[in-house]
Amino acid sequence: MRKEDIIICRCEDVTLKQIHDYLEKGYTSFEDLKRLLRVGMGPCQANTCGHLIQREIAKFTHTSVEEVPVHKVRPLVMGVPLKKIAEADGEKHES
Amino acid sequence: MVKNMKVNCLIIGAGISGVSIAYNLAKKGMTGIHVVDKGYFTNGATGRCGAGIRQQWATEMNCILAKRSIEFFEHAKEILEYEGNLEFKQEGYLILATSKEEHDQFTKNVKLQNSLGIPSKQVNKEEALKIVPHLNPDSFYSATFCQTDGHLNPFKMTEAYYLAAKKLGVTFSFHEEVKSIDVLDHQIKRVHTNKEVYETERVVNAAGGYSHEIGMMAGINIPVYAENHEILATEPVEKMQGPMVMSFSKNIYCQQVPHGAFLMGRSHKGVLHNHNVESTWEFLDHMSKTLVDIMPKVAELRVVRQWGGSYNMSPDRQPILGDTEELKGFYMACGFSGHGFMLAPMTGLLLSEVILGEKPSIDMETLHINRFKNQDQIDQEKSVV
Numbered sequence: 129m130r131k132e133d134i135i136i137c138r139c140e141d142v143t144l145k146q147i148h149d150y151l152e153k154g155y156t157s158f159e160d161l162k163r164l165l166r167v168g169m170g171p172c173q174a175n176t177c178g179h180l181i182q183r184e185i186a187k188f189t190h191t192s193v194e195e196v197p198v199h200k201v202r203p204l205v206m207g208v209p210l211k212k213i214a215e216a217d218g219e220k221h222e223s
Numbered sequence: 224m225v226k227n228m229k230v231n232c233l234i235i236g237a238g239i240s241g242v243s244i245a246y247n248l249a250k251k252g253m254t255g256i257h258v259v260d261k262g263y264f265t266n267g268a269t270g271r272c273g274a275g276i277r278q279q280w281a282t283e284m285n286c287i288l289a290k291r292s293i294e295f296f297e298h299a300k301e302i303l304e305y306e307g308n309l310e311f312k313q314e315g316y317l318i319l320a321t322s323k324e325e326h327d328q329f330t331k332n333v334k335l336q337n338s339l340g341i342p343s344k345q346v347n348k349e350e351a352l353k354i355v356p357h358l359n360p361d362s363f364y365s366a367t368f369c370q371t372d373g374h375l376n377p378f379k380m381t382e383a384y385y386l387a388a389k390k391l392g393v394t395f396s397f398h399e400e401v402k403s404i405d406v407l408d409h410q411i412k413r414v415h416t417n418k419e420v421y422e423t424e425r426v427v428n429a430a431g432g433y434s435h436e437i438g439m440m441a442g443i444n445i446p447v448y449a450e451n452h453e454i455l456a457t458e459p460v461e462k463m464q465g466p467m468v469m470s471f472s473k474n475i476y477c478q479q480v481p482h483g484a485f486l487m488g489r490s491h492k493g494v495l496h497n498h499n500v501e502s503t504w505e506f507l508d509h510m511s512k513t514l515v516d517i518m519p520k521v522a523e524l525r526v527v528r529q530w531g532g533s534y535n536m537s538p539d540r541q542p543i544l545g546d547t548e549e550l551k552g553f554y555m556a557c558g559f560s561g562h563g564f565m566l567a568p569m570t571g572l573l574l575s576e577v578i579l580g581e582k583p584s585i586d587m588e589t590l591h592i593n594r595f596k597n598q599d600q601i602d603q604e605k606s607v608v
Contacts, residue, residue, distance in 0.1 A: 163264060169456070169528070170527065171458055173527070203529050
């Protein structure tokens with residue numbers, strides 16, 4: 129199957145060919161690829177493409193998959209600790 | 224023992240300001256320019272910004288910087304020979320006044336903007352509703368509109384400068400963090416990072432949220448600090464809004480980007496001065512209520528993600544550009560207070576002129592750090608979110 133026909137990110141229609149092209153250009157972390165190709169910015173928040181891209185980065189950089197950092201998880205996909213809700217006070221900003 | 228690297232100019236920070244300064248210096252013929260950044264590509268404020276470009280300001284300097292920057296953006300793709308899509312659009316900023324007092328202030332702002340050649344105008348409620356029909360007519364008093372304001376993709380714009388600078392011989396290293404700066408007899412001598420030692424007589428502080436820390440390493444106390452400003456993106460939808468809608472009094476900016484998603488941000492009163500860029504549910508709570516108030520139709524969209532980024536705040540909400548009297552070879556491009564992306568073309572041009580000892584394209588004395596020595600002459604920017 130041709131690389132340009134393999135969709136890696138289904139939310140933003142990004143192909144395996146595009147991933148490989150940007151790896152070649154030197155963008156070798158998920159965060160780099162996300163900013164230039166929009167992978168992981170869609171509604172699934174990298175739940176589909178995250179592991180696939182991690183594997184491609186590992187292959188390209190000759191590292192093991194476990195060593196490739198996963199992308200930053202952003203709300204609202206993330207669970208909210210009950211404590212944070214209980215502590216919340218309209219005007220106070222906790223870091 | 225690794226040999227120290229010799230460079231003519233070390234730029235700290237590869238965000239939009241750093242890459243623009245690097246490009247402008249290289250274009251003027253300087254060689255030996257190196258840019259270091261502590262993170263990945265556009266990890267800092269540039270990659271976290273709201274992607275808006277506007278000229279509707281309340282201070283003369285911000286107006287001039289913004290206008291001339293937009294004139295560059297209009298031709299950036301050709302000038303920088305960028306193959307990608309910058310997603311540049313000029314469908315305006317519509318800024319809402321929500322009271323008679325704000326309306327009167329905007330009358331003055333528009334007069335200043337027009338005197339500087341910025342084509343903004345004050346519009347009444349009916350005219351504003353023609354520009355953005357889904358505005359809640361009861362939520363505002365009047366508005367100002369400038370057609371040539373608009374949108375630009377921050378990642379692509381940064382990449383365009385980055386690639387053009389590389390083509391001119393500028394070198395870059397990412398994931399490299401500056402740890403200390405050596406000074407001798409009021410002159411920059413050396414910069415130590417976690418990976419290299421650079422022998423250099425010129426350092427440019429374009430470190431965004433970390434500008435204060437970089438200043439302190441060189442012994443210069445720059446009156447800036449970082450604070451988190453949050454933002455969110457919705458699911459992409461068919462085009463329904465041309466301009467950015469903004470309100471200082473309602474504390475919101477909100478635009479639909481060419482991709483189809485809406486981006487919206489607001490500031491948080493009392494936010495701590497630090498490098499936190501995490502998301503809060505309070506932001507989501509306040510944002511959702513503001514949106515239901517001014518644009519209920521947009522509030523029906525689903526939130527996809529939210530994030531935060533550091534504003535580098537200066538006392539008058541205007542950038543600090545130029546050199547210092549105290550330390551030779553130390554240059555600053557910081558304190559943009561949330562607007563460094565849209566002013567970057569002028570930042571790069573002016574800093575390159577200062578560094579090379581050329582006459583600046585505009586009189587930029589009022590942006591020099593010295594202005595804070597005489598506090599009562601400061602022209603405070605009030606048109607900010």
